[in-house]
Amino acid sequence: MKNEELDHILVKSFRSEPGFSLPANFANKVALLVIRREHWKTDVKEYLSIVLVLMALLAVAAGTYFWADKVFFMKIVDFANQNLIPLILIVLILNFVFFADRVLLRLLFNRWSNP
Amino acid sequence: MNDNELISQIINGNMNAFTFLVNRYQKLVVHIAGRLIQRHDELEDICQEVFLKVYQNLGKYRFECKLSTWIATIAYNTSINYLRKFKKGDEVNPDDSAALRNLKDFGTADYEKADLHRYIRDQIELLPVQYRTVLTLFHLEEFSYQEIEQITGMPEGTIKSYLFRAKAILKEKLKFVVDDDSLIKVEEISNEK
Numbered sequence: 001m002k003n004e005e006l007d008h009i010l011v012k013s014f015r016s017e018p019g020f021s022l023p024a025n026f027a028n029k030v031a032l033l034v035i036r037r038e039h040w041k042t043d044v045k046e047y048l049s050i051v052l053v054l055m056a057l058l059a060v061a062a063g064t065y066f067w068a069d070k071v072f073f074m075k076i077v078d079f080a081n082q083n084l085i086p087l088i089l090i091v092l093i094l095n096f097v098f099f100a101d102r103v104l105l106r107l108l109f110n111r112w113s114n115p
Numbered sequence: 116m117n118d119n120e121l122i123s124q125i126i127n128g129n130m131n132a133f134t135f136l137v138n139r140y141q142k143l144v145v146h147i148a149g150r151l152i153q154r155h156d157e158l159e160d161i162c163q164e165v166f167l168k169v170y171q172n173l174g175k176y177r178f179e180c181k182l183s184t185w186i187a188t189i190a191y192n193t194s195i196n197y198l199r200k201f202k203k204g205d206e207v208n209p210d211d212s213a214a215l216r217n218l219k220d221f222g223t224a225d226y227e228k229a230d231l232h233r234y235i236r237d238q239i240e241l242l243p244v245q246y247r248t249v250l251t252l253f254h255l256e257e258f259s260y261q262e263i264e265q266i267t268g269m270p271e272g273t274i275k276s277y278l279f280r281a282k283a284i285l286k287e288k289l290k291f292v293v294d295d296d297s298l299i300k301v302e303e304i305s306n307e308k
Contacts, residue, residue, distance in 0.1 A: 003286075010289065013236060014255060018146060018236060020145045020150075022162060026137065027137035031130050031134045034133060034167065037167070
């Protein structure tokens, strides 16, 4: 067989569809995935910024009390020291509830509405 | 809609434009990922990952090359990283001996004589990954040598050498199964298509 004929067959095969395919709705699926990820990122950013603002406000309030009424401030510190574990638990629970409200539930509702 | 308009629409948050982009380039991505990875069950996930990276990095695209070249680069890198992560390292490095070893394994009985294109496609899958890549980019996607160089990072000489060697290996294989009668049949079928 001639070399050129073999070349011709090979090039035709190289240019033929290799048979890999994606589902018909692939583009919509990817777009939906991107939207979900963007929502997730925005929600987490929002949650983190609110937590940061709350912590900053708490720090400012503590600083003000320390400067204005040191005795009262020390009472609060003593109370916190005596009830350290319950306080940490309360803060963690409140934080989780807030995180669920701002991020997790939104993600779940988003998934349920666009399965 | 041209690529520049498409990109600015996507950056401005138009998700329909992004869907349009995925539809336009999904064939390119699936050809590259499919040829490199060869696992059809994971192909959709890899292609999804490629388009997520495209979306995340679209702001960094500087129009220094065609959008198709840029997307092909992301598809190539994602697929190569997948191979490095989940397969043996030698998969990624071209090795003529492995391809030539497969030469002994073929069975002509498995193929109808007139089904040579399928036979060749199956043989392409047995080639080293870099050979498959350059064959796909050059012949199927019709990228130039310079564009393939941008996509894969291989020097132009290496690309030409891989193309030549891949063709030589396949031609060698083809000589075993093809005779003049089957060649005529193949020509007839090809022309019908």
